Amino acid sequence: MCGIVGYTGFKDCASILLKGLKCLEYRGYDSWGFSFLKDENLVTIKKAGKISEAEEIVNDFPRKSFTGIAHTRWATHGFPTDINAHPHFDCRMKIAVVHNGIIENYLELKKELQKEGHIFRSETDTEVIPHLIEKYYQEDILSAIRKAMLRLVGAFGLAIISTDEPNILYGARRGSPLIVGVGDKEMFLSSDINALVTHTRKVIYLDEDEVVKLTPTSFEISTLKEEKMQKEIHTISLDAVSLGKGGLPHFMLKEIFEQPESLHNAFRGRLDYGRAISKLGGLELTQSEMLSVRGIKLLGCGTSWHAALIGKYLFEELARIPAEVDYSSEFRYRDPILLPDTLVIAISQSGETADTLAAMKEAKRKGAKVLGICNVVGSSIARECGRGVYLHAGPEIGVASTKAFTSQLVVLTLLALLFARMKGVMARREGLIALNAIEALPCLAKRVLKKAEKVEKIADLFYRYPNFLYVGRGYQFPIALEGALKLKEISYVHAEGIPAAELKHGPIALIDENMPTVVLATESNILDKVKSNVAEIKARKGKIISIVTEASREMDDLSDFKCSVPPTPHFLAPILSVIPLQLLAYYIATCLGCDVDKPRNLAKSVTVE
């Protein structure tokens, strides 16, 4: 996720772009950059770091430039460095491009373009775009953009300027958001309305595969087939704007609702249907190294530890590799035993978690191969382990992790699938089923989110209870832990997650009419067992909120309230069933008047041991 903004008009565009970019900083903040058209030349300033912390850059901006583009980056391909910051250029530095999204086929395009003599300066996927436009550019830049788009696989929102056409700004989109702002003798492009509202409230939403040509006084929108489109100009109301939160009251809620997109980004370009396997670029393990892995040790803290626990189930069931999970903080100080050929997987959203970093270093010291799963490109853990898989979830600002967690689960599933297919323990057909089910996750997550109101109503009825139990079995046991943690973190309500069958070994003593229980009862081969565990709660007058599979009536008699999630293979069910639990925690916290984005005593990334 990145933020882009573009301007063409009769005002000095530097300060407009700077102000707009600051409004988009929530979309990414590891580096920033500007390109201005000035006297038929490009003037570019770009740097690693946060735009809000970049001081006195205004002094470097050119005066009397009336067309420009700007970008605030959240790295996906290439570390956050000055060179990797956008805009990116063609060989002759005549075309400048800023990009939000991921180009899946950039490696093959880059090779092709390099063969043709194009010189690349950065490690980004984006840089193929200006070079492609350069390749197809003869007389008409618009048709070159269209031809380039036909070659691109992936998601993009683009803003493009060229020294050949001063005062003209081009935009294009597929998958990623991009809107046109229509002002009085000025036009804007932006990833969202936040950057525009101080200038105009008239916007046009671009549809898939549309290209727009903007001059200060006109806009022309066309499709890839060169059909001109008549678009409606929408006037947005001010209450739709909530800085950075996409109209939602909290970052956490916004991030919960972003999951269809973040899930997509976690597997984008990583599914290989031809071989029925996943492909993960940053593993840096040879096939024989992978085949020699005889055990897996997963490390994490908090929510990442819950993801690790599901990782254990995945690696053991799908890939038949014995796996163990450790709290990073516990692993380090007990002189752990790492058997030969153990792969250590360190999981951290920020990549800066001190406990996980230290545990990973300890594992490395003991000679283990370490692999990181992080969201932040270029973070300490990513750099330290040298091999890893990024989540591409975009910045997560809410302290309680939501979208990073579900992305971690996708990446762990892709890893388990890779090992399973490579080792030959999973038939091609099963591999295809897994790939298709992973590909379906974004639309299924959307389906779950459409029922948020129902969860809100349940929260309204339950927020006064001081204690909650969360129970689940198999893959859903870690989700019970995660659901309870979410509630604890943001609503300060005491909650415990336990394996459903453990109830009878102690916790059932807690059950009475004042102890509601959240039951994860999606379809699986152990649903009958879960049902009998729940029957024991019901018999003790406990209230039951159950998470069930849509169209399944199995839990009807036992549940007081039901939230349903669409059917998916059992090993992917956690990704969908955690969403109602995130929403439940969120709505209970808001009912209780808690500060959801900044819960007391907690920090987003824990950089102390």
Next chain:
Amino acid sequence: MQVIIFEDYLAAELKPVTLTRPALGVSMCGTNLYNLLKFKGFKISYIVRQYLRDFCAEDFPNHLLNSKDKMGLLFINASFPPVNRIIQQIIDLTAKKKPFLAESDSRVVCAFFPEISFDLNKFDERSLTNFLREQEYEFLEERFPLINYPFDIIRYNKYYFQENLQELIKGFKEREADVFVGKNVQIHPTACMDTEGGTIVVDDDTTISPFVYIKGPVYIGKNCKITERASIKDMCHIAAHCKVGGEVECSIMEVFSNKQHHGFLGHSWVGSWVNMGAGTSSSDLKNTYGEITINYQGKKIPTGMQFLGCIIGDYSKTAINTSIFTGKIIGAASYAYGFVTTNVPSFCNYARGFGQVTEHYLPAVVKTQERMFARRNVNQTRIHVKLLEDIYQMTRDERIMSTDNLSF
């Protein structure tokens, strides 16, 4: 309402059955999915794998959709067994005009949208299912059957055969009690038509020779020849232009295949343009009477079946006295000699008993196709040859990967 039959991302995994035909054209229970829906009066459009489109255009006309109109569309997975009762159950559900979708085994089985604009050309077997999942609908509670593995064809054929035939007899003439015939059917007076177990249907221009024994339910397609003393029993589906002799039980033979001589074929599926030499027999029961497992994609899959013969891909041939062991799969365009004790990859000369398994090269297969077609007055066109070329490439991995444990 318009029906769209779609192959999903798993249709290709039914090879060798679906290597040379779309899943909607797999024969069983006296029909196939396309013909059943056509029989029920629907205009049918379909989405199949790209390389099969030209090939199946003639047998299965693809009705064009006007993408700009919003209309009621019923999507049915091509791997759905062609069972009239269940199809009717789905059609009845559309009467409520409410969108629905049903899944089984992580696959979309069917979906209905009373108002949707849809462009057939935009989708392929991989992208369609998730497009359907993205729409607004109710999930159906029902779990419908789907053909997930090649042996499911034998399973469902046996299970639904008789009830399906009861519907399909419409339009046939009842020659004697429970024996239904088409036009120009010749049944020798000495032939015994035993309908105690179920209905017998014999389609147009077919000849039943002297001393043949047919035990229903059985469906025999158009222009077939059942040779003297043949015994065709229990849930056999013989598609058009086949020549069949010997003993055949609970099996399916696709069009233009020959099994003219003695030998037993039981609980098996035989593709098109297959020739089985005299004395070829398949085992469909283990000596232990135990559950049959098959070797599928390198893994042993328990079938849950006590009776299962073999699966033989299109254009394959067996020599005289070939013996095929229980639950074995022979790919397309392979020649088998002697004992078939393992799976046979496509385009192979398989004489494992004599220590020889070699590649059967494409030009030889194309030449044989030409000779076979000529005998049956069929023109070998560029489309036929192209299909052989395509499947030769697609099955390359099978031949490279086959070692002692030959598998698909």
